[in-house]
Amino acid sequence: MRFLNEEPSGNLQNHRTQNLRRAVSPGEPRNNQAQFCLDIGGLDQAAAEELCGGTFVDLRKSFFLLSGAEAPLVAKAQALLRWHKTSGFCSATGQPTHRNQAGSQRTCSSSAIIYYPKMSPVVIVLVSDGERCLLGRQATFPRGMYSALAGFCDMGETLEETLSREVAEEVGLEVKSFSFSSSQHWPFPQSSFMMACHASVSPAHSQLCVDHSELEDARWFSQQEVLSALQTPPHRGGGAPPPFWLPPKHAVAHRLITEWIQNTRS
Ligand SMILES: NC(=O)c1ccc[n+]([C@@H]2O[C@H](COP(=O)([O-])OP(=O)(O)OC[C@H]3O[C@@H](n4cnc5c(N)ncnc54)[C@H](O)[C@@H]3O)[C@@H](O)[C@H]2O)c1
Known part of the structure; x- marks a missing residue:
């Protein structure tokens, strides 16, 4: 990621006034400097890469590379620019x-x-039966990646109604209790407001009935399996992926999984 602080040159300089008019503010000033983001997709890519001293990376892939403060900023900037465009x-x-x-x-x-x-409200939930946690994957996920269950809120639904409905629909389980963890803006594929929760089901009623029109697979994972997956670096393409790996650390799903491990071990 590059912050361009100095006077731009070349192509960017030529369109400076125009660029400033098209730029949007993604949030509060950082280190007392106002920030603006600009869609430079119209520029020649090689020239822009030379000017910025870097290479363009798909936003999803960049989530494996960015630091904690940068990822949400870039996500917000891209979401705002996309919203203006459409x-x-x-x-x-x-x-x-x-x-x-x-x-x-x-x-x-x-x-x-x-x-x-x-932003569209989404509930994301990590279900546990006390000993194990439930993770699923869609056919569109990168091979081997499993995540917590997620679903969009229907019009008029509460968080708890969405949570119970999604768990029942996707894996056929009845949620006994839940607790709120945290929330996050998620820019893929459109802006979602992710509300992340932990939920528990009765171990006596933990038989899964997976809706394969929604999920390619859903399974219970032991603490040991999750612990070793947390130690496996996320797969960034190239070579065969590990058979089981988890979303990147900026994803709230990752946070839920880490919290579950901490809670079950304490
Ligand atoms: N940050 C994370 O950790 C994390 C983890 C899992 C999922 N997610 C995100 O959560 C969101 C929901 O996950 P999912 O697996 O249900 O997604 P999905 O994209 O598979 O959507 C499921 C279905 O919901 C419907 N839909 C799509 N957009 C909608 C909208 N704006 N409002 C209502 N319905 C809509 C469509 O019919 C779609 O087929 C996605 O944006 C996904 O990227 C984030």
Whole structure:
């Protein structure tokens, strides 16, 4: 990741004013410096890489490389730029929308309706029967990667209703109790607001009935299996992946799994 602090040159310099108008602010100043993000996808990639002194990496892959503070910042920046790119017209009038200076909202030129960037609420849950935890994978996940169960909230649902419904639908289990852990903005494939929870089921009723239209596989894993997977570096492509590995540390699923290990060992 590169922060460009200095006066840009070349292509970027030529379009400086235009660029500043298109830039959006991803948040609070950092070290007393305002931050802006800019979609430079229109520039020649090789020239932009030379100018920045780096190479472009897919955002998902970059999550394996970035530090703790950088990952959420880049995720937010990309989500905001994508929102602007796809929100150019009012869905009520069909007229163009115009952004405010910070890039935090867009207003319809005809109706004055104001649009704000949106996140879709998602519940992500790590289910345990006391001894084991339940992890699943979709067919689209990288080979060998297992994660906690996740699902979008339906309109009008509470967090607890979504959690119970998703666990019942995806693996056929009845949740006995749950506790909230933490939350996170997740930019893939669109902005989701992830609400992460731990849930428990009765060991006597832990037989899985996996909905294979949603999950390719779901299984109970022992503490030992999870511990050794936590020590396995995430697979970054190239060569055969390990048979069982976990999401990167910036994913809230990783946090849930780490917390589960800490809680069961204490
Ligand atoms: N950060 C993490 O640790 C982590 C872990 C797992 C999943 N996730 C994210 O959680 C989200 C949900 O996970 P999933 O496995 O259910 O995803 P998914 O993308 O497989 O979606 C499941 C279904 O939900 C529906 N859907 C898609 N977008 C929707 C929306 N905005 N509102 C309502 N329904 C929608 C679609 O019918 C889709 O087939 C995804 O964005 C995924 O990337 C994050």
